[in-house]
Amino acid sequence: MLTATAYATSGPKAAFEKTTIERRDLGPRDVLIDIAYAGICHSDIHTARSEWGQTRYPLVPGHEIAGVVAAIGAEVTRHAVGDRVGVGCLVDSCRECDNCRAGEEQYCQNGATGTYGSIGKDGRPTDGGYSTSIVVVEDFVLRIPDGIGLDVAAPLLCAGITTYSPLRHWNAGPGRRVAVVGLGGLGHMGVKIAHALGAHVTMITTSPGKASDAKSLGADEVLISTDQAAMKAASKTFDLLMNTVSERLPAKSRP
Ligand SMILES: [Zn+2]
Numbered sequence: 001m002l003t004a005t006a007y008a009t010s011g012p013k014a015a016f017e018k019t020t021i022e023r024r025d026l027g028p029r030d031v032l033i034d035i036a037y038a039g040i041c042h043s044d045i046h047t048a049r050s051e052w053g054q055t056r057y058p059l060v061p062g063h064e065i066a067g068v069v070a071a072i073g074a075e076v077t078r079h080a081v082g083d084r085v086g087v088g089c090l091v092d093s094c095r096e097c098d099n100c101r102a103g104e105e106q107y108c109q110n111g112a113t114g115t116y117g118s119i120g121k122d123g124r125p126t127d128g129g130y131s132t133s134i135v136v137v138e139d140f141v142l143r144i145p146d147g148i149g150l151d152v153a154a155p156l157l158c159a160g161i162t163t164y165s166p167l168r169h170w171n172a173g174p175g176r177r178v179a180v181v182g183l184g185g186l187g188h189m190g191v192k193i194a195h196a197l198g199a200h201v202t203m204i205t206t207s208p209g210k211a212s213d214a215k216s217l218g219a220d221e222v223l224i225s226t227d228q229a230a231m232k233a234a235s236k237t238f239d240l241l242m243n244t245v246s247e248r249l250p251a252k253s254r255p
């Protein structure tokens, strides 16, 4: 077994503590990655607090992983030592079911393996990116282009793809009017990506103080959702609305 230094939590209210974890020995198609950065996704927090069903502890979260390949198995063809790579929310799937064959491994009919909090094919719990290294089969390791820093690439592995995927699916681009609701971890990605795809972007927020940030990230317009007249005027003017707000506002503060 390889070992890695990691941060783990032992229960829903426990603090993270530095510990040592084991990584499996390199199989023929495995890649060993020295982790440089791991983003903190809100899913990590939900899971650490056992808010999404019973969490298996100790838990090492982290599924926005960026680093450098340190070693490869004998049959690895997609990556080489020294490559800059990333790992997102999945580290394995059956690759044989209809969904896997269609490139939808997240819907694997035999159960995809999450980067942390899952049981891997070796029968051991998976540990995520809050650690110094990880071993992942090459199919679930992505190449990071040279032009992007590993620190800023890491959050793209979950927050980035979460917003990129619907924007692409619904054809955000030139001539399309896209509104992004909420300027948080996901919303700011949504604004940047929709802008980069060439769409006309409106940021919808309750917070007037976020307007200048929204514009510097690429929003063409900012709509304050507590302004009922402005909201009414904007009715039916968008081709696509992307809602990144996770909670409903209390009734009294709903516009
Ligand atoms: Zn995530």
Ligand SMILES: [Zn+2]
Pocket (backbone or CB within 6 Å): 093, 094, 095, 096, 097, 098, 099, 100, 101, 105, 107, 108, 109, 110, 111
């Ligand atoms: Zn499958």
